[in-house]
Amino acid sequence: KTIYILNGPNLNLLGKRQPEIYGHDTLDDVERNCAAVAAEFGLSIRLLQSNWEGQIIDWIHEARENAAGIVINPAAFTHTSVAILDALNTFDGPVVEVHISQVHKREAFRHHSYVSQRADAVMAGFGIDGYALATRHLGGLLAG
Numbered sequence: 001k002t003i004y005i006l007n008g009p010n011l012n013l014l015g016k017r018q019p020e021i022y023g024h025d026t027l028d029d030v031e032r033n034c035a036a037v038a039a040e041f042g043l044s045i046r047l048l049q050s051n052w053e054g055q056i057i058d059w060i061h062e063a064r065e066n067a068a069g070i071v072i073n074p075a076a077f078t079h080t081s082v083a084i085l086d087a088l089n090t091f092d093g094p095v096v097e098v099h100i101s102q103v104h105k106r107e108a109f110r111h112h113s114y115v116s117q118r119a120d121a122v123m124a125g126f127g128i129d130g131y132a133l134a135t136r137h138l139g140g141l142l143a144g
């Protein structure tokens, strides 16, 4: 079984982008950590990132066939995208929403998430550990 780990806009710059908020680790570090956790449960991961909303929607559709669970950091689309929410509502497996930063401590426009209407669990403020913790949670649900 595979867990899709989907990342939205600007997260390709993770490690370089506002490190005081998002830290110095990169998406490659996230991929390595999550792959190691998934392997403990006999699962694999597919980590993807796009700056394009439609691409993320296409990957969620692909996940309907190929993924047992989804970890998603929709980045800024969290706060704007009904289309990503609708796509996630077509997916039957567990979904965990991840934010590297503690969004509720930040600007008011980051406090609302469309994706939270679908997410079964939400991580915020754990830095990149949030991805590995989310993967561990899905591992417990999906293994066996």
Ligand code: DQA
Residues within 6 Å of the ligand: 009, 010, 073, 074, 075, 076, 077, 078, 098, 099, 100, 101, 102, 103, 110
């Ligand atoms: C983010 C929080 C969002 O508000 C922001 O637009 C991001 C990253 C996070 O991981 O903390 O790009 O999703």
